Amino acid sequence: MICDVCPRRCNIEEGKNGSCKARGKRGNRIVSLSYAKLTSIALDPIEKKPLARFHPGSRILSVGSFGCNMDCPFCQNCSIASASEDDVRTRRVSPEELALMAEELKEDGNIGLAFTYNEPMIGYEYVRDASLEAKKRELKNVVVTNGCVMPHILEEVLPSVDAFNIDLKSFSEETYRKLGGDLGTVKNFIKRAAERSHVEITTLIVPGMNDSEEEIEALSAWISSVDRSIPLHITRFFPRRRMSDRMPTDISLLKRLCSTAEKHLDDVLIGNV
Numbered sequence: 458m459i460c461d462v463c464p465r466r467c468n469i470e471e472g473k474n475g476s477c478k479a480r481g482k483r484g485n486r487i488v489s490l491s492y493a494k495l496t497s498i499a500l501d502p503i504e505k506k507p508l509a510r511f512h513p514g515s516r517i518l519s520v521g522s523f524g525c526n527m528d529c530p531f532c533q534n535c536s537i538a539s540a541s542e543d544d545v546r547t548r549r550v551s552p553e554e555l556a557l558m559a560e561e562l563k564e565d566g567n568i569g570l571a572f573t574y575n576e577p578m579i580g581y582e583y584v585r586d587a588s589l590e591a592k593k594r595e596l597k598n599v600v601v602t603n604g605c606v607m608p609h610i611l612e613e614v615l616p617s618v619d620a621f622n623i624d625l626k627s628f629s630e631e632t633y634r635k636l637g638g639d640l641g642t643v644k645n646f647i648k649r650a651a652e653r654s655h656v657e658i659t660t661l662i663v664p665g666m667n668d669s670e671e672e673i674e675a676l677s678a679w680i681s682s683v684d685r686s687i688p689l690h691i692t693r694f695f696p697r698r699r700m701s702d703r704m705p706t707d708i709s710l711l712k713r714l715c716s717t718a719e720k721h722l723d724d725v726l727i728g729n730v
Contacts, residue, residue, distance in 0.1 A: 464639040520573070600614065603623070604624065
């Protein structure tokens with residue numbers, strides 16, 4: 458049976474899982490294996506998502522599960538993003554329980570829920586259901602995502618999501634294919650999300666992958682064609698996962714790429730320095 462959540466379109470046999478490790482075929486249908494199973498939960502500054510222009514100075518209850526539909530060798534959260542349910546310890550928290558937890562933290566500066574850490578959109582059902590519960594309590598919802606899911610999946614959560622931070626990992630189709638994603642799908646996700654919600658974009662500058670001024674020029678020009686006021690976070694790579702032998706991105710390079718992007722965008726930020 459074909460899973461239609463993302464462009465990989467995994468053909469999954471009964472009892473098996475897709476490449477994301479968070480969806481599988483059970484009882485002759487494709488189901489979410491990560492629903493209400495949390496690996497991480499923390500009350501974070503909103504700037505950590507990163508969101509610079511969405512309720513700055515506030516905090517947000519941030520949750521993650523396991524699994525991801527891309528396979529980035531530089532993944533910062535690989536311990537859960539590349540994990541299956543068997544690899545991690547989870548805590549079951551229903552959508553109602555999560556929304557209530559977020560509501561109780563209002564006095565600590567919490568404004569709502571952020572779905573983050575692993576790839577939340579492969580478990581869109583939980584994002585959708587918990588977001589609806591949060592809305593009943595007048596809370597905000599944030600999704601931090603690679604944006605590499607099909608349009609009908611985005612539509613499932615879009616009505617209740619107030620802000621997205623979307624990883625635009627590269628502006629090269631070839632690079633996206635190597636990472637297990639699809640650039641066109643991500644671009645469509647960004648365009649649609651920006652029509653309904655606050656959007657900020659993050660590009661991690663990985664040495665030798667997406668660090669040319671030409672690529673950042675093309676990337677920022679395209680974002681500008683959607684909306685030049687969209688904030689772009691240009692962030693620094695640190696050695697991780699299968700790229701632990703690389704050096705961190707040179708800060709002077711980040712500054713040059715920031716200047717390049719500022720030709721097209723009103724709001725470019727350097728992060729993780």
